[in-house]
Amino acid sequence: MGKAITTLEVDGQSIEVTSPNKLLYPDEKISKGELVDYYRDVAGFMVPHLTGRPLTLHCFPSGIAARGYFQKAAQEHFPAYVHRLAVASHSGETVYAVADNAAALVFLASQNCLVFHPCNVLRDRLDRPDLVIIDLDPSDDDFAKVRHGARLLRDLLPALGLVPFVKTTGSRGLHVVAPIHRELDCDGVSEFARKVAQYLVATDPMRFTMDINKKKRGDRVFVDYLRNGQAQTVVAPYSARAIPCAPVAVPIGWDELDDPELDARRWHIRNVRERLRDLGDPWRDIHQHARSLADAGETLASL
Template sequence: MSARAVRLTHPERLLWPGDGLTKGDLYNYFGAVAGAMLPHVRDRPISMQRFRGSVQEGGFFQKEIPRGAPDWLDRVAVGKHGGSVCHLLANSREALQWLGQQGCVTPHVFPRRADRLDRPDRLVIDLDPTLEDFGAVRRAALACGDALRDRGLEPFAMVTGSRGVHVVAPLKRTRDVEDVLAWSRGLAEELAAAHPDALTTAFRKEKRDDRIYVDVARNGPAQTVVAPYAPRARAHAPVATPLRWEELHDDALRPDGWTMRTVLDRLDELGGDPWSDIAAAARPLPR
């Protein structure tokens, strides 16, 4: 047996009972999707959304890597007030499968890499709708893309597997977390001012009316974002799925349109990950 072999226990445990999907299916999915997923999680501290029963029974978030985790797993200490938290780095197929063994349905990652945790390399705009109107979300994502391009950045889009879209701009690591957060807040305010009937930066839901929340908080310190190709704890096991930008024009696009059972076929049909060149598109954050 390999020194990195992951022992899978209770593979029959149902995580998505309504869909017949088990812990073994999650483990196998992480192994199969690793080629596409690893470039987007490698060297990024992970916060684990874990489930000891089914996703309907509810889970919990865990930042600290559990005691007894194999020595071969990469990890990094992230400072916090009064100490530090030791996070997992999922840098191999076996590490992803270890997440499956832990019942980690959804890994969430830092938009920064472990060697320079103070310098983000991805700027994330989370478009969170109030209404079930995904056409409006697609239009908002396209507007975000235009605004980022106007400022010299290259946008990428991902349906979240939940209700919204993430628009992501890869960055050269020239600015610190607070600079990136402040810049993204300024961009969000400008977008909301340009589209006052459609977009808002109001944190409180009662102040949003029917508008889409332009959430840039994930660019702040110690914040995480759902990892590309991560399953979600929702019916049918939808997956956070990177898009080709032009897919935002497709009226048939859905935020939860690909699942653990279908996203691998999508990768085969596309000939690989639509975000495979995201790192090469990194630009300095403009001042």
């Protein structure tokens, strides 16, 4: 018998999905075909957050029960509608895949990519981030500490002239981000984020830490500012995660922090589409709220 193949039509492109019945999330009986269908259905919400950005792909050819791998370089067999972007580094040059359209997103999912990690830079200025990112990563399952940290950032960032947004990570924590004018390089944005993290830790050192050493964190929340460095990535809005139940990283409204049922894995690939139908994407106009990080840095220094 030949290998099972399903063909999808996406934006005028025919995409062959081999082994659509292969279980990628075995406990939940979520197949490769179901995952590809998920990305096809959310592409209209997700692609705007990927367009123009170098992508690191987290692939699991045998499902999450086996070891996956990270893939930065676009493969030669990728079709032309999966755009390429050459990025220079200390070790040479890497040609990344870019998902500028729904067909590209669906094709990459058909290649066993479960998780999409874009950079916070765009193709026209690869050294100038358009987002500053703070990752609140808990050391235990006490989500109340993560909520508290997000609320502190919600209050601090507007005081610095920035407009904060928040999303669940689909894993354990929350990402708080602010759109910014592309006036500082990655080092400058990372340094600003480091000072924000320092401020948060100084505000409540019993709950928060900047210690990279996991053993030294205890039960504190790691305030990770390192997502802003050169070639660093963060999980994309509406990307699935490679952990049981197929949770999804989901942008939320600030009022949703008060929901007692909220946690980082509240939504998964089988229930997030209903949310999108009802509410749309809370981040759909995020970049219209970009502000000057240079000005924010001066204000932060005075606090």
